[in-house]
Amino acid sequence: MALPKIVSRDEWLTAHKAFLTREKEATKARDALNAARRELPMAEVDKEYVLDGPSGKASLLDLFKGRRQLIVYHFMFHPDWNEGCPACSFLVDNFGNFAHLHRRDTSLAVVSRAPLSKLRAYQERMGWDFTWYSSEGSDFNYDFHVTLDEDKAPVWYNHKDRETLENEGLTGFHGMEVPGASVFLRDGDRIFHTYSTYARGTEVFVTTYHLLDLTALGRQEAWEKPRDRYTDPVRGIRRHDEYESE
Numbered sequence: 001m002a003l004p005k006i007v008s009r010d011e012w013l014t015a016h017k018a019f020l021t022r023e024k025e026a027t028k029a030r031d032a033l034n035a036a037r038r039e040l041p042m043a044e045v046d047k048e049y050v051l052d053g054p055s056g057k058a059s060l061l062d063l064f065k066g067r068r069q070l071i072v073y074h075f076m077f078h079p080d081w082n083e084g085c086p087a088c089s090f091l092v093d094n095f096g097n098f099a100h101l102h103r104r105d106t107s108l109a110v111v112s113r114a115p116l117s118k119l120r121a122y123q124e125r126m127g128w129d130f131t132w133y134s135s136e137g138s139d140f141n142y143d144f145h146v147t148l149d150e151d152k153a154p155v156w157y158n159h160k161d162r163e164t165l166e167n168e169g170l171t172g173f174h175g176m177e178v179p180g181a182s183v184f185l186r187d188g189d190r191i192f193h194t195y196s197t198y199a200r201g202t203e204v205f206v207t208t209y210h211l212l213d214l215t216a217l218g219r220q221e222a223w224e225k226p227r228d229r230y231t232d233p234v235r236g237i238r239r240h241d242e243y244e245s246e
Contacts, residue, residue: 065107071181180196180198
């Protein structure tokens with residue numbers, strides 16, 4: 001196992017001061033990117049969606065719960081499956097206290113295509129307490145490009161058309177579930193779609209990854225570099241970046 005090089009404290013400090021410069025550059029670049037995201041144009045959502053939730057039928061407006069902003073995580077759960085996507089399950093396991101979002105006038109909801117009965121059974125099994133809605137029977141998943149099915153809508157994922165996706169190795173689009181998150185802003189009863197992110201863009205939800213990225217062993221995934229710092233890489237969970245080329 002090739003662990004980091006052992007050096008004196010002075011050498012350690014020299015290397016870490018140099019790295020801090022790179023970290024500060026990345027932080028400033030991230031701040032600029034976030035500012036640019038906030039300045040992106042938005043599009044009005046003019047279609048009515050009826051979802052199935054814990055309190056019965058719900059419109060997209062209901063998911064805001066009176067707040068101005070709404071973040072939707074599109075959890076991969078095909079109607080034929082008996083349990084949710086392992087990668088999505090890992091992601092929502094990282095959800096924290098939503099009170100801090102609520103304090104800033106923002107709600108978070110999870111939406112999947114499977115029927116509510118399956119969502120409830122899986123949620124109880126996993127011990128989750130977030131609000132989970134079923135989009136079964138609606139166009140919601142297709143319109144926000146997290147179910148790819150040409151019988152329902154043109155294939156479009158991560159802002160790429162079918163030809164581009166196929167060139168990047170993504171195929172098998174009939175009823176395919178893919179990960180993503182969509183963000184909405186409410187102005188009175190008008191709803192606007194402000195942003196969507198897909199594939200590795202959803203890692204923003206995963207605190208475990210961000211904490212492990214601080215460590216010498218990292219996420220302990222087989223794809224990471226350097227690849228020889230652990231004996232048993234984590235396997236069996238499909239990474240969300242497998243839905244796009246790196």
